[in-house]
Every structure is written in structure tokens, then in C-alpha cells.
Amino acid sequence: MTNQAAAQRVSVIGLGAMGTALAKALLAGGHEVTVWNRTPARAEALVADGARVATSSAEALTAADLLIVCVLDDAAVREHLEPVAARLRGRTVVNLTTTTPEQARSSGRWARAAGVELIDGGIMAIPDMIGGPGAFVLYSGAGAAFARYRSVLELFGAAEFVGEDLGAAAMYDVSILGGMYAMFAAFHQGGAMVRTTGGTAARLAELMTPFLQAMATTLTAQAPGIDTPAEYVQPQSDEFTAAAIDLIDKSAAESGNPTELYGGLRRTLVGR
Structure with missing residues (x-):
């Protein structure tokens, strides 16, 4: 795996075991990371590693150019993204929440209308594996955005792009x-x-x-x-x-x- 030459501004929404592992990998890679979680204590635990804690998901989503979303389900993804759609134009969202292929495609239709570059991902690892040699993550969707941020995404594990169809990674x-x-x-x-x-x-x-x-x-x-x-x-x-x-x-x-x-x-x- 390679490191990004220049630090990127990245936000992580959702700090369960997996989201926390993703945030830690980004911080270890030298990136400027803003985090948010519904339970604030989980977010504060990352401050010692250099994370900035947002007071709301909207604040976190508009604090960076690359947005990593790892929450409970598709409904939770929409709950956080849709209210701030107008402020996300031009940003890249990497949705690492487990969804069905059609849910990913539906999010893609929303993203196109909102002017958001969307990448859907499937994590083939448990939290303890993130950043290690055995982890890999499947990605599909916005190919140009994937290429632009690939070195950041490789901090999680081997990055495997499986197609422009947003449902491909989930499938x-x-x-x-x-x-x-x-x-x-x-x-x-x-x-x-x-x-x-x-x-x-x-x-x-x-x-x-x-x-x-x-x-x-x-x-x-x-x-x-x-x-x-x-x-x-x-x-x-x-x-x-x-x-x-x-x-x-x-x-x-x-x-x-x-x-x-x-x-x-x-x-x-x-x-x-």
C-alpha cells in the first residue's frame, strides 16, 4: 500500500468498530481527519490520535473533500447525506456501509442529481485487519474519483475497483x-x-x-x-x-x- 504524498482532508461518518478502524488508518497515514458519531464518546477517543471531532454529521460532511460513510444501513446513509445535498456538490463520498446492489445504484442516482461523486465499497475484512496485508476493499462507481483518491483508500487495504456500475462492489x-x-x-x-x-x-x-x-x-x-x-x-x-x-x-x-x-x-x- 502507498501513502498519499500530500495530506488530504477526510471526514469519517460513523465510528463503530469498523469506522473507528478506518479513521485510525487515515490518521496513521498523515491525513487531516474530521470524525463524527451519534455517540460522541466514540469520536472523542480518536482525538489523541489527531482527529477533529465535529458536533454534527452535517459539519463533518462539509469539512472535507473526501467523505467516508460507514454507518448502520442505507437508511442511515440517506439520513445524513440528503439534508446537506446542496453543500456536498463537487465532493467525493465513499460509502462503505453494507447495502444491496440496488440500494447502491439508487444512491448513485441521488448523487448524480446532487453533483456528488459517489464510490460504493464493500469491506472484505474485520476491523482488526484494516491496514494490514490481508484486508481488501471492493469499490465501484465514479472511476475518476477512485483513481484520484486510490492512495488514500489503500490505507484500508488493497483497493479493488470492480466497475462503474455502482452496484458492482455490493454484488x-x-x-x-x-x-x-x-x-x-x-x-x-x-x-x-x-x-x-x-x-x-x-x-x-x-x-x-x-x-x-x-x-x-x-x-x-x-x-x-x-x-x-x-x-x-x-x-x-x-x-x-x-x-x-x-x-x-x-x-x-x-x-x-x-x-x-x-x-x-x-x-x-x-x-x-
């Missing part, structure tokens, strides 16, 4: 999280199954982790089957995949742990 975000939760669900299901043989979920984790890590490396090879299916030659037939999933499903039932998980996987992977 990549939820897709990645979907893979994570599918893995968690399969592990929980498998843990219950192996315990019926006297095994343990702990032992399953030891065996499953390196296997899944190896399988993850095949995702790139599978991508053409989704992007350009007409040209893709499957390494494994749908019939084989369906039979394998049916066998797992039957084994789950035999263990006394029937589930709808594998039926959903079968429909997703082979379409029936």
Missing part, C-alpha cells in the same frame, strides 16, 4: 460472502454427520481445511464455464456431479441429519 461483496456462508453451512452439516461415527468436528476441520484450500485454486479454471459457457469443456459431467451430491445427501439422511442444503447445491450446479 461482488455478497457473492464472496455467499461462498463463505455456504462453506460454513457445509462444515456445520459435516460436523454433525461425522459425530455419528464417533468423530469430531475438530478432526473434520483439520482434514477439510487443506482440501478446501486446494479446491479454491480451481475457481479460476471454472470461471469460463460461467462467463463463456458455450466454449467451456467441463472436467466433470453434470451426471457425475448430480450423483455425487445425491450420495452425500443420502449419507446425511442415514446419519440422522437430513438437510435441504445439498438439494440447493444440486439445483445450482446442475440445474435440477
Whole structure:
């Protein structure tokens, strides 16, 4: 990650665990940071690091050129931005609040009408990871603004721009999280199954982790089957995949742990 050559004026709205981590990364990077939070005590905790505390979100939003918003939800974003729309013209807003893709696009329509450059983001890290080598953040929307402030945004983690469609970052975000939760669900299901043989979920984790890590490396090879299916030659037939999933499903039932998980996987992977 690189540092911005000249200090930027940046405001951070929302100081939960993640917003606080973002503000700390900006301060460590040498930027002039104004912060605001609904609970003032959270904001004051950053003063020792050099932050200036605003008395209102409106004050914070108009105190800088780059505005980072990390609040509860889409409604909270609008609550803070819309009343000061006229004063935000020409500024760049980076919304790191978790929203749906369509909520991000709706915010984009509002931003265009207000003359605001909007970047939507999806943080692929927990607060303790911010600024570290394992963190990355997905961004979409105003490409020129992203390029202008990229070195600032890289203070949070690797900055991955995924397209001008404002919904793109949110869509990549939820897709990645979907893979994570599918893995968690399969592990929980498998843990219950192996315990019926006297095994343990702990032992399953030891065996499953390196296997899944190896399988993850095949995702790139599978991508053409989704992007350009007409040209893709499957390494494994749908019939084989369906039979394998049916066998797992039957084994789950035999263990006394029937589930709808594998039926959903079968429909997703082979379409029936």
C-alpha cells in the first residue's frame, strides 16, 4: 500500500468498530481527519490520535473533500447525506456501509442529481485487519474519483475497483460472502454427520481445511464455464456431479441429519 504524498482532508461518518478502524488508518497515514458519531464518546477517543471531532454529521460532511460513510444501513446513509445535498456538490463520498446492489445504484442516482461523486465499497475484512496485508476493499462507481483518491483508500487495504456500475462492489461483496456462508453451512452439516461415527468436528476441520484450500485454486479454471459457457469443456459431467451430491445427501439422511442444503447445491450446479 502507498501513502498519499500530500495530506488530504477526510471526514469519517460513523465510528463503530469498523469506522473507528478506518479513521485510525487515515490518521496513521498523515491525513487531516474530521470524525463524527451519534455517540460522541466514540469520536472523542480518536482525538489523541489527531482527529477533529465535529458536533454534527452535517459539519463533518462539509469539512472535507473526501467523505467516508460507514454507518448502520442505507437508511442511515440517506439520513445524513440528503439534508446537506446542496453543500456536498463537487465532493467525493465513499460509502462503505453494507447495502444491496440496488440500494447502491439508487444512491448513485441521488448523487448524480446532487453533483456528488459517489464510490460504493464493500469491506472484505474485520476491523482488526484494516491496514494490514490481508484486508481488501471492493469499490465501484465514479472511476475518476477512485483513481484520484486510490492512495488514500489503500490505507484500508488493497483497493479493488470492480466497475462503474455502482452496484458492482455490493454484488461482488455478497457473492464472496455467499461462498463463505455456504462453506460454513457445509462444515456445520459435516460436523454433525461425522459425530455419528464417533468423530469430531475438530478432526473434520483439520482434514477439510487443506482440501478446501486446494479446491479454491480451481475457481479460476471454472470461471469460463460461467462467463463463456458455450466454449467451456467441463472436467466433470453434470451426471457425475448430480450423483455425487445425491450420495452425500443420502449419507446425511442415514446419519440422522437430513438437510435441504445439498438439494440447493444440486439445483445450482446442475440445474435440477
